[in-house]
Amino acid sequence: MTVNEVPQDKRDIKPGDNLKKVVYAVDKDGNYTGVNSAGWEAENVAIKQAWDEIDENLADTEKQVLAGTLSPLPYFMLKNLMDVALLARYAGKWQWQVKRHFKPDVFNALDTAMLDKYAQIFNITKEELTGYVKDKKST
Amino acid sequence: MSKEYIHHQHAHCESGVTSNLLRHEGINISEPMAFGIGAGLFFGHLPMLKVNGVPGTTYRIWPGAIFKRVAERLNISIKAERFRSPDKAMQALDNVLATGKPVGILGSVFYLPYLPEAFRFHFNAHNLVAYGKQDQDYLISDPIMEDVATIAPADLVKSRFAKGTPEPSGYMYYVTGTSKEMDMAKAIQQGIKQTCFFMLSPPIPWFGNKAIFLLANRISAYPKKLPPRKAALYLGNVVRMQEEIGTGGAGFRYIYAAFLQEAGQLLKRDDLLEYSTELTSIGDDWRNFAYHAARILKARQSDIVSYDELSELLRKCGTREKDLFKKMEKLKW
Numbered sequence: 001m002t003v004n005e006v007p008q009d010k011r012d013i014k015p016g017d018n019l020k021k022v023v024y025a026v027d028k029d030g031n032y033t034g035v036n037s038a039g040w041e042a043e044n045v046a047i048k049q050a051w052d053e054i055d056e057n058l059a060d061t062e063k064q065v066l067a068g069t070l071s072p073l074p075y076f077m078l079k080n081l082m083d084v085a086l087l088a089r090y091a092g093k094w095q096w097q098v099k100r101h102f103k104p105d106v107f108n109a110l111d112t113a114m115l116d117k118y119a120q121i122f123n124i125t126k127e128e129l130t131g132y133v134k135d136k137k138s139t
Numbered sequence: 140m141s142k143e144y145i146h147h148q149h150a151h152c153e154s155g156v157t158s159n160l161l162r163h164e165g166i167n168i169s170e171p172m173a174f175g176i177g178a179g180l181f182f183g184h185l186p187m188l189k190v191n192g193v194p195g196t197t198y199r200i201w202p203g204a205i206f207k208r209v210a211e212r213l214n215i216s217i218k219a220e221r222f223r224s225p226d227k228a229m230q231a232l233d234n235v236l237a238t239g240k241p242v243g244i245l246g247s248v249f250y251l252p253y254l255p256e257a258f259r260f261h262f263n264a265h266n267l268v269a270y271g272k273q274d275q276d277y278l279i280s281d282p283i284m285e286d287v288a289t290i291a292p293a294d295l296v297k298s299r300f301a302k303g304t305p306e307p308s309g310y311m312y313y314v315t316g317t318s319k320e321m322d323m324a325k326a327i328q329q330g331i332k333q334t335c336f337f338m339l340s341p342p343i344p345w346f347g348n349k350a351i352f353l354l355a356n357r358i359s360a361y362p363k364k365l366p367p368r369k370a371a372l373y374l375g376n377v378v379r380m381q382e383e384i385g386t387g388g389a390g391f392r393y394i395y396a397a398f399l400q401e402a403g404q405l406l407k408r409d410d411l412l413e414y415s416t417e418l419t420s421i422g423d424d425w426r427n428f429a430y431h432a433a434r435i436l437k438a439r440q441s442d443i444v445s446y447d448e449l450s451e452l453l454r455k456c457g458t459r460e461k462d463l464f465k466k467m468e469k470l471k472w
Binding site for chain 1: 148149150170171191192249254255256257258259260261283284285302303371372375376378379382383384385387388389393394396397400401415416419422423426429430432433436437
């Protein structure tokens with residue numbers, strides 16, 4: 001890649017996408033140099049794909065949470081880009097235990113300590129976690 | 140009184156941190172040089188190790204290796220520590236910062252609010268430098284960023300103690316002493332030898348040059364074995380690992396070519412300069428692969444012909460690299 005081939009396809013996926021990273025390219029004398037790049041179309045497509053996948057899963061899950069078939073836990077898990085394995089690691093629980101907490105009945109019976117733990121992992125208050133469905137329906 | 144820390148932007152986090160920490164000690168070493176001496180170039184594809192449901196692909200050596208190898212090869216003494224307790228880890232960081240020394244830190248990008256949101260996944264092997272404190276906040280020099288940043292202690296703790304694979308466990312590292320006796324020629328030679336070894340020797344299919352062909356085989360099987368959406372996700376991840384932030388383009392191939400060039404100029408060796416040119420051209424092939432992969436992603440359909448063509452493009456990269464490293468393995472020093 002030569003210096004004038006360094007792509008400047010601006011990323012526009014999330015707010016504040018203005019980082020100009022360094023890539024290495026060859027100048028007209030054949031010497032390598034670092035050049036700032038606003039992004040590359042190929043890379044932007046791949047990043048966008050990853051985010052679209054997250055957004056779609058999140059929207060699906062939200063529907064199930066509002067319909068009462070899932071507890072709010074999987075919604076916040078996906079919102080924080082986690083999977084069950086990672087959430088279980090943060091919560092200090094087995095994966096099957098976390099999956100059980102996805103059931104609304106089981107979730108509603110969780111003790112305060114466990115709810116605090118989850119809220120802390122998601123960086124929200126316990127009320128935001130447990131009141132998610134009510135808050136969502138009232139807005 | 141300690142001297143002022145100067146931030147330089149780089150392509151890759153760990154070789155960038157290495158370069159910045161050593162420059163602070165008066166050792167003028169470029170990012171490509173750190174990457175080459177630290178033998179950062181690699182390839183690995185692990186179909187069984189799924190990250191967020193997608194097989195893992197890497198273009199570089201495991202985290203922590205580059206800084207350690209560079210220090211060892213240039214006779215620089217360092218201290219590297221891990222911690223169980225977040226409090227102890229932050230106290231240890233404060234203690235070193237109080238002496239005026241910048242400190243390399245391993246952390247998760249998800250908990251670094253100064254990074255652009257689009258890049259903030261649960262990637263736990265990011266390297267950055269803390270170079271001081273301002274009131275409670277830490278002054279951060281993140282090599283991939285154009286400018287320095289600050290971070291609140293609570294965020295830094297979360298990043299340093301992120302869970303998942305790998306777990307940084309508060310890992311931090313810094314230079315404790317430098318030596319006058321630095322043999323650059325020997326360090327370069329050791330770096331190149333190690334990279335050739337890692338690329339050519341692993342007897343298992345998941346690491347080194349062989350893994351490029353493994354991935355090529357897998358890619359041609361994607362449309363037959365996977366639903367279209369999954370096939371596209373798998374492919375998209377390969378492109379991200381190759382081109383998203385931190386690789387300097389073409390999955391570190393351009394950085395390594397820049398290293399070979401700098402080494403060739405320093406040691407006045409035409410063979411290294413030739414290999415640099417060859418690797419630049421191989422890097423262009425990798426970019427071509429990513430370009431065509433992205434076209435498939437955009438089309439949002441799995442077309443068996445294009446996955447096969449893609450697999451061929453990848454094989455070409457693998458064959459040319461095998462050729463190059465076989466030649467480099469036989470270099471006379």
